[in-house]
Amino acid sequence: MKSPLVSALRISRRAALVLAVALLGACAQMAPVTDPLPSWNDGAAKETIVQFVRKTTDSSSPQFVPAAQRVATFDQDGTLWVEQPMYAQVDFALDRVKDVVKAQPALATEEPFKAVVMGDRAAMAKFTEADLLKLVGASQAGLSIEAFREVVKTWAATAKHPKFQRPYTELVYAPMVEALKYLRANGYRTYIATGGGQEFVRAFAEAVYGVPPEHVIGSLLKVDYAVRDGVPTLTNAPALFFINDKANKPVGINMMIGQRPQAAFGNSDGDQQMLEWTTAGTGARLGMLVLHDDAQREYAYGPATGLPASRIGTFTQPVYDEAKKKGWIVISIKNDWKRVFAFE
């Protein structure tokens, strides 16, 4: 027996079935969306991200952003993964010193390599930024692009963080990985804009963040191309080419993307210019800074009352004040993140 509705529409039972299946499909698409940011506590930070995505992707919104312009940039150290007690890449470079000195024995008597080889912790504690750069450069120089990425992958699979005793690649912030995925699901290209080495981060960015090599913007050594033993090879030279930090972050972003991002995420003074440039654009813009205020679950350092200053991931009061003034959202790890790491 036909239902009154089917009779009224004068369609057959089978046609009604076809219609029903079609409607079922449509309904499935309209099903209530599951929370895209489950590791975030409800609050201003989470709500700001959700509202930003909604208003920039709803074609009826006055702040709609065409797909071609949907670009979001993320600092890495301290924004996507742990940067304390020392940047992962510096730990990597320290672990590599033995191999570096084996390849170039003369370095064993030169600082900063000598201090590392001798295990002179007092000298190492006094390393300047120039010393760290020398170590990082030497950890890469002379290796081909491919060989270097393999060395990093092997290291990342075996090295353990001193506090968490887990691989560094597990120390990525679950809420930020969700933000990356949520933005990508809404047509955003998510770029990493790091002061760290571009090739270092490329070695694991796809596996860890879902960010392909062409979306990694980082600091660069000079690279030489030559045919070596018949094989065309790109080799890292022992010379710095570009430091993708502070006022250079907008420069690196423009070089790689050629447009101003709609959204930028950072956590330190090194990200100030990236957020400043990003949020000075017209239309809906989003600037966010992660504040490390959770000594329990991660680390506590930064500008807010009671938090100690840090040489690593320096986040000073003037930048904190600028954030408040310009409407950048400061993300409190303690209050805004339900969980910090996926393994919790």
Place this chain on the structure above:
Amino acid sequence: MKSPLVSALRISRRAALVLAVALLGACAQMAPVTDPLPSWNDGAAKETIVQFVRKTTDSSSPQFVPAAQRVATFDQDGTLWVEQPMYAQVDFALDRVKDVVKAQPALATEEPFKAVVMGDRAAMAKFTEADLLKLVGASQAGLSIEAFREVVKTWAATAKHPKFQRPYTELVYAPMVEALKYLRANGYRTYIATGGGQEFVRAFAEAVYGVPPEHVIGSLLKVDYAVRDGVPTLTNAPALFFINDKANKPVGINMMIGQRPQAAFGNSDGDQQMLEWTTAGTGARLGMLVLHDDAQREYAYGPATGLPASRIGTFTQPVYDEAKKKGWIVISIKNDWKRVFAFE
């Protein structure tokens, strides 16, 4: 009355209609594919492109390439558009000299600017590559990224090529624009890898080639970031940062993409290393070089018998010989292209 088929399937007339519409949709998708390269004559060059795309995108092919690795790079001058009698960007720079000298009057008495201001054609004919670089650098220096792109756009809309009396942006090769589109339709990201200025090409690449700013790799001036009159601004500095030519092309490509292309298209000695590196990769690779052998429809210059050498777009016999040896396809404009320009 129901047709026998509809009766046999025991479905109603309306259901049959629904089915018919669905089948129609499916059929439209299976309709015979129209030639994706209609401006190419049938022959080895066209066939090589089609076969390359087929074998790298058919998931049952042993030479299948996953979407993430589908990258193709294209030189611009002489590969995507006309480069004779002078690179378009040099013409642009010459047209800009008046404005440059107005902004910096001291340059009026300095070479190479003086010769241009005085219209000294004998001196201009002797300009070295260093002279041309100075003119090109000065045409950009001091302008913000945005302002420079606007200047280029305005110039491109008004300047005319001396032989064709058309805007340079109409002098793009129709067969190559088809190749770009065909590759993109098959999941390839098409990058421009030019010795020309990255910001110069970005000003029109999207409109002319469908290539967005993040897919333009070019030569770079140093860029400075600063807040000027309250506005965060990226400004071209009067200093060269990177020349994306010859052995630097693989370096620039790796910097921007982080992987080796599957296919590369060029036309001169400046593209040799890009093709060498590209085709040395494993699996299916494609290297192609455009030979300008058509004085009638475009220009004739290069290494093949009877073609004059050229300072612009130099394509020497050794590189031609290497192409033959390595299986790079040399595209003959005269024989392989049915039409050169869309306006023909």
